Amino acid sequence: MARTRGLLAVATAAIAVAATAVFAMQADAAVPGAPSGMTTVFSDDFTGAAGSGLNTANWLYDIGTSYPGGAGNWGTGEVETMTNSTANVYQDGGGNLVIKPIRDASGHWTSGRVETQRTDFAAPAGGKLRMEARIQQPNVSGAAAAGYWPAFWALGAAARPAAATNWPSIGEWDIMEDINGRSSVFSTLHCGTASGGPCNETTGLGSGEHACSGCQTAFHTYAVEYDRSVSPEQLRFYLDGANYFTLNSSQLDATTWNNATHHGMFMILNVAMGGGFPAAFGGGPTSSTASGVPMLVDYVAVYQSSGGSTTTPPTTTPPTGGSSRDAYSQIQAESFDASAGVQAETCSEGGQDVGFIANGDWMQYNNVDFGTGGVKDFVARVASGAGSGVSGLVEVRLDSRSNTPIGSFALGSTGGWQTWTSIPGNVSGVSGKHTVYLTFTSGQPSDFVNVNWIQFRK
Template identity: 65%
Template structure:
């Protein structure tokens, strides 16, 4: 599901328009491999779309979204867009010059098809205390406000827990909109979606956004768009870049800690697509119309993910230096202070673990552990959720077994007995199974007497 997009008033968006942000880049730019990342960063994944003209994308890097929505998810990708996404090389293909093309096409009956691809990987995340940068060089579809009404190209990322849940947990799991343009306006919007589906701490369905920023020549030339998620900043930050200029920053303390952690403290997957129609274009004049031209592609020269800094060691930090406190309130599973590399609390498998710092059990012994958990695991796949104190290597003080509950968001309240526990401890949840496939999703947990 694409996020339920912002329904902004055109007047307020124009107030945010900043002309002359970037220089025009010529559309004759030659294709190249993904460039070296900025100083201090290391590339962890990239695609420069090398291949013969008309060939499909590399299936080891990308998967196709099809139709009008995720199976089990919202219709029309949750946004009202009208196109049907395909895996046809008419819509999604390599152009033979080192570019990916995503081309929306209208047939004789007025129906639109287009393309939407996602990275196979869902574990793009900063290292503990470090930074992740997602970047692409893109030429927006070469349309304008006369012939481009309804065009909606986008480069963005969704939190990994969206995939097993058909994005029905949007926007809580986080959406990073790195580049969006609508209706051929030669502009750029950057946004974080988070919190609840309507209103809430992130002002949904609008999100926390940059407003419209001018992007001169973005329909006729390649420009670089990037976002950095910085776990080491205090407070943590999201920084958005256009051609290397940091034009918009979001600080973690703009929302409550739980909302920020749910949106940012997990892996992400990257999405490229061109939608047609929907709520966002409608807020700026609507479309498509009879004048909307068919067949103008978005071209992508490269996509890269790089990371910098951090403490390494195979862990990731979500609440650095923070403590949970009361053991007897609901603790979000995303509020870990450290975890196994690439953890995704929406699909946990054998060997995963998460640490929750400073849980205070008080002086009356806790004897119960209760988790809100779910599983969409295949038949025969199950495992244990174990509770350990103060070290991931200490013996469990309690556990419960779980198998398929009917889906990755079919939550069940599952109790387990634990050894009597008092005082303040770091709690480790560990996940073990005899199969490598994911077997459990964790929502919240608490303790009882």
């Protein structure tokens, strides 16, 4: 999953950050409770023993200088090698994660980059998602800080199986970046196509440089909130609880926005050294760059609100004739009642799957019974042999193909058209009997997915 980010435009005016002292608190604060109307769906307070590694049930380590099959130097030109060594990534025994870049005697840098195992952090239709971390940036400035690039960010779930060769269409949310010890923060949405396009890549749609006084010497909170309860939808970025940058869905075409947001995400914490972004502000690392100055992470948390308890069909009435389908049993993809643009074919897992699926295609399943509610997500068994940079959204809609999706996920190549994986997607609460549509959206015309079955889960 190559973080292929380019040079960000620089905002020449810096805004003073108020009330810094309020947030220059103790080094170990408890994970805050969920904001009003939201629930905590993931958190880590990093309370392990001094010198211990991370809980690998929650986190995976990125190793080396690229993802297998992904862009070299993590797609950004950075110079370090990422490791899982406790010299670079460890818990300090005081409630913090430490990510420490180190230069060896030959001048080679090592550092750490970790990702959440989960890739399903998503805002359901009509709901919200908030990702938050309390971080002290590396306490280094001036010539000693040249090349330092700490970051807290997230990538679309489809990046993981595709080594992010489908970047930036699957979405990248940069929640906190600082470079060269500038005591500032940058936030950015990357989306659309890899060069130019609606999101001005490789720069992205960003906040510019925002002043962050004391961010090297004390802990501050950084967050993004994706709000699907408002129209237009919004991505809001926060420093110490203050919203300083907002993007509206109306700023982009619907396909680009949906591909970047309407699916699961996974979070990443890392300290890079060098690369295109630091180069835009003087470069580095150099012989004057200090080794061993860490980024400290007190906690990370993910909060979510639902989109409502019941989905009511606004435009059509579901069919009442024929036998019911149980939403909580596997619904074979080839058992559709109607479809467009797809074909059934022999499946390597037995029986048939539905393939040749591209942008605008759909499948319809009548009389799907959700009972009295309680559905929390759906799982689709999918495969993709799509080429580099080709990805799309698998969406679930009720009772009309024009209704807002109740759930979705993004998908890139899984390694082959019969290389199957099960991918979950959050859904809004549903009850009763409905016609279920699977719809498919992509920014490219090529086929991007095969489907074997879907199943809803309570």
